[in-house]
Amino acid sequence: MDAPLALTLGEPAGIGPEIALMAWRDRAARHIPAFCAVGDPELLERRARLLGLDIPITACAAHEAAGIFAHALPVHPVGPRATAAPGAPDETSAPAVIESLDRAVDLVQAGAARALVTAPLAKSVVYAAGFPFPGHTEYLAARCTPPGGTAPRPVMMIWSPELAVVPATIHVPLAAVPALLTVDLLMETARIVDRDMRARFGLERPRLAFAGLNPHAGEDGTLGREDEEVVRPAVEALRREGIDARGPLPADTMFHAEARAGYDVAIGMYHDQVLIPAKALAFHEGVNTTLGLPFVRTSPDHGTAFGIAGTGRADPSSLMAALRLAARLAAGDHGRARIQAAG
Structure with missing residues (x-):
């Protein structure tokens, strides 16, 4: 039996626990692959009671999850209790969040889970609890760095059946973007995208379309x-x-339909340039997937x-889409099942 996906529960005061419950509840109708939540089982039990969801929750080891998934939501219990109330973030729950993430990565790296899916x-x-990374992406790069070795360069892609996009720069002020753009940055980004679209998505020759930075792509230099x-x-x-x-x-x-048919991934120069069309076209079905890592990671x-x-x-x-895509990409590591990224 295949190893399950490892799902972190994310911020306890947010919607991560409840969308995990909903994903299991709708597993048959929405074709959800087997996953194992990693974290505090009591958090899920409390949220299920609050929402009136009759969902059985079973604490288990990750390797037991696939056999349990058909009749109960399997949870690999780790770390301290997550005590924050819904809508009221509480820094005392930070250790539970970090432990959930740490142990989920451990499971994937050990082969006990076949891919990582992270709730927000x-x-x-x-x-506030001393987490030293700007976000999931930088943390995962550090976890994948061999002793004395070089960290992999992760690349954020937002994927949906309608459109796949990659921003070359991400969470930086718009005014800083021009100085950050270099030939080397764009080439390194494109190489990672090309490699993972071949290896993970099964595209024989990915078509990459670069957006210009300036209006009308600069009008031959007259606009920048x-x-x-x-x-x-x-x-x-x-x-x-x-x-x-x-x-x-x-x-x-x-980004209109005819243009999207001509490429597989759009590479933009800054965050909003490509995330606005991606979210406009598929707000509830978009998936954040990290390219450039040695394992599959997706997120709502x-x-x-x-x-x-x-x-x-x-x-x-979006979580359901993230779970389905993670399973398909993990299978692609072995079977190279073709997944059309866009168009």
Whole structure:
């Protein structure tokens, strides 16, 4: 029997616990692969009672989860109790959040789980407890660094059946973006995308489309020189390496249906340039997946949603999509099942 997916519960005061419960509840109708929650079983029991969900929860070792999943939600119990109430983040629960993440990664690296799916965490809460990383991505890169070795460079991709996008720069002020863009950055990003789209998604020749930084991709340099001096040279160098890259393309005409049919991944220069169309097209089905790691990691493409936590109004669709995609990508490590990324 296949190893389960390892699912962290994320911030206890957010919607992570309840969408995990909903995903198990709807497992048959929504074709949810077997997963094992990693964390505090009592947190899930309390949230189930609050929401009136009749869901059996069984504490177990991860290797037992696949056999339990059909009749109960398996939980690999770790760490201290997660005590925060829904909608009321409490820094005393930070150790539970961090322990859930640590142990889930351990399970994946040991082969007891076949992929990692992470529920949203509240950065302010874990920062207060001394968590030294800006977020999941940087933490995972550190966990995958061999002693004395070089950390892998993780790349964030937002994937849905309608569109897959990668921002070359992520959580930085817009004013800082031009100085951060270099030929090397764009080429390294594209190489990782190309490699993982082949190895994980089974695309024989991924088509990468680069958005220009400036309006109309710079209008031949009249609206800014970055597209001619950074983006175009990167694209040309990638093509010489055999990577199917094109651009810079005007971002305002890249995301309608006909344009999307011409590429598999859009690489943007900054966060909102590509995440706005991705979320507009598939807000509830988008998945955040981290490329460049030695294992599969996916996550819902939303935050903790404190405002609706504990109300039963949370939509589990993005978590369900993250679970399904993680299982498909993990299977692709062996069977290379083809998954069309966009279009």
